[in-house]
Amino acid sequence: MSAQIEAPGSFRRSSFCGSAGCVEVAAQPTGDVFIRDAKDNTPDAPVLRFSSDEWTAFVAGVQAGEFSPDTLLGRS
Numbered sequence: 001m002s003a004q005i006e007a008p009g010s011f012r013r014s015s016f017c018g019s020a021g022c023v024e025v026a027a028q029p030t031g032d033v034f035i036r037d038a039k040d041n042t043p044d045a046p047v048l049r050f051s052s053d054e055w056t057a058f059v060a061g062v063q064a065g066e067f068s069p070d071t072l073l074g075r076s
Helices: 051-063
Strands: 024-025 035-039 048-050
Touching: 035 051, 048 051
Parallel strands: none
Antiparallel strands: 024 035, 035 048
C-alpha cells in the first residue's frame, strides 16, 4: 500500500539499527504512524499505516517483551 506522507523527510530509523534489515517510522499530523523498509526509501515505496491507538498498543507490547524471539517461538 502506498500512502501520502505529509513530511517525507520525517522518517526515523532506530539508533540500534546497525544493518540493512531495519525499518523507518514517521509520525503524521493526523496521529497515524507509517512504517517502511529502510532499504526502499523512494517516494512511492509501500508503507504500513497504523492509527495512534494501534501504534501505542504495539509499542506497549514491545516494551512488555511480547515480541521477543523466545515469546514468539513459545519458549517462555
